[in-house]
Amino acid sequence: MALFTSKERTAFATVGTTQFDVLITTLLADDVLQLFAKHGYTRLLLQVGRGAEPVVPESPPLRVEWYRFKDTLSTDMAECALLISHAGAGSIVEGMKLRKLLLVVVNDQLMHNHQEELAHALADEKHLIATTPGKLREQLQPLLERPPTLVPYQEADATLFPRFLNGVLGLTS
Numbered sequence: 694m695a696l697f698t699s700k701e702r703t704a705f706a707t708v709g710t711t712q713f714d715v716l717i718t719t720l721l722a723d724d725v726l727q728l729f730a731k732h733g734y735t736r737l738l739l740q741v742g743r744g745a746e747p748v749v750p751e752s753p754p755l756r757v758e759w760y761r762f763k764d765t766l767s768t769d770m771a772e773c774a775l776l777i778s779h780a781g782a783g784s785i786v787e788g789m790k791l792r793k794l795l796l797v798v799v800n801d802q803l804m805h806n807h808q809e810e811l812a813h814a815l816a817d818e819k820h821l822i823a824t825t826p827g828k829l830r831e832q833l834q835p836l837l838e839r840p841p842t843l844v845p846y847q848e849a850d851a852t853l854f855p856r857f858l859n860g861v862l863g864l865t866s
Contacts, residue, residue: 706739716777721749766787780812785797797812798824
């Protein structure tokens with residue numbers, strides 16, 4: 694007897710340790726949930742941080758789960774098909790290291806927003822897609838229909854400086 698198993702397709706959204714209620718509310722809009730379901734997503738997992746308790750619509754077209762914090766988001770990030778992240782450097786770097794389809798949502802309500810600069814610089818290099826809550830829906834549809842090929846982010850060579858320093862000091866063997 695063969696067992697039928699299906700691989701769950703998850704979109705995971707993280708706001709980190711902050712409060713970014715507009716992102717969570719936008720993701721829980723009926724038209725956005727329908728868009729996820731239309732493109733084969735079976736689960737939306739939300740990490741809501743310090744934000745308000747999410748209001749999940751009654752009978753959504755896919756399973757919606759949420760939590761505030763975990764010791765690590767690594768497993769949720771690694772297992773998702775789509776990573777939607779706030780523009781915090783740590784979340785962005787982790788998503789790029791995992792080579793995830795990465796949609797970074799910039800909180801455009803923040804003043805002196807260095808996160809916006811980081812997100813857009815990395816988007817210009819094709820490492821991720823950057824948007825704002827107001828443009829999330831219009832960015833999401835083409836992203837789900839024809840996921841782009843993102844340029845893998847090359848990590849820095851951690852041995853480069855020590856090797857250089859050893860050479861300058863004559864310590865090479």
